[in-house]
Amino acid sequence: CATLFRSDFFQIYPIHGPIYFVLLDEISEKHCLLHPDVFELLIELLGATNQGIEMYHELELQQTVLDHMVHLFVCGYSIEVMSYILDCSEKGCFDQSLIRHFVSEVLNVISQPYSAELTGLLYAILSKQEIREPLQNAEGTDVVSEFMAHAVLKSKKKKKSFLNT
Numbered sequence: 210c211a212t213l214f215r216s217d218f219f220q221i222y223p224i225h226g227p228i229y230f231v232l233l234d235e236i237s238e239k240h241c242l243l244h245p246d247v248f249e250l251l252i253e254l255l256g257a258t259n260q261g262i263e264m265y266h267e268l269e270l271q272q273t274v275l276d277h278m279v280h281l282f283v284c285g286y287s288i289e290v291m292s293y294i295l296d297c298s299e300k301g302c303f304d305q306s307l308i309r310h311f312v313s314e315v316l317n318v319i320s321q322p323y324s325a326e327l328t329g330l331l332y333a334i335l336s337k338q339e340i341r342e343p344l345q346n347a348e349g350t351d352v353v354s355e356f357m358a359h360a361v362l363k364s365k366k367k368k369k370s371f372l373n374t
Contacts, residue, residue, distance in 0.1 A: 230277055237277075237284040244286040251278050252293065255303070271307055279314045291315075291330040298334050308340055316352040321359060332360045 237247050255274045282290040298308045312334060335341045335357060344353040
């Protein structure tokens with residue numbers, strides 16, 4: 210892992226697929242007890258990307274790391290990953306285009322029914338207009354609009370069932 214944190218690592222190796230990322234994906238798929246360790250490593254990589262590389266390449270690298278977070282999300286570490294992304298979006302840790310990319314990728318790999326916790330976290334991210342609007346189309350037939358409609362409907366049903374008890 211120390212190799213990944215060398216200041217010139219991402220200048221020497223291609224950004225889109227060093228063997229290290231492939232190994233992390235394999236570990237994520239096959240060893241669920243190592244999910245927290247993989248997640249921590251991805252967080253460190255996300256924060257350590259400004260090592261003298263051009264801004265474009267830095268964003269590209271961060272996007273690659275987020276793609277691997279999406280993979281970890283798919284492998285079952287969803288709430289933790291989504292909580293981290295929500296925290297980053299609230300604190301402004303990185304470019305909003307990266308948040309939009311992450312949300313778009315997640316919405317393309319998940320489907321209903323969504324857990325209440327996941328719905329709440331994703332809704333909190335998408336409630337920010339600057340994240341949600343660029344992902345929506347005018348017809349409202351995109352995955353963001355579908356998710357938002359589902360979340361609002363679920364929220365209304367929950368309130369209605371609470372009032373009936």
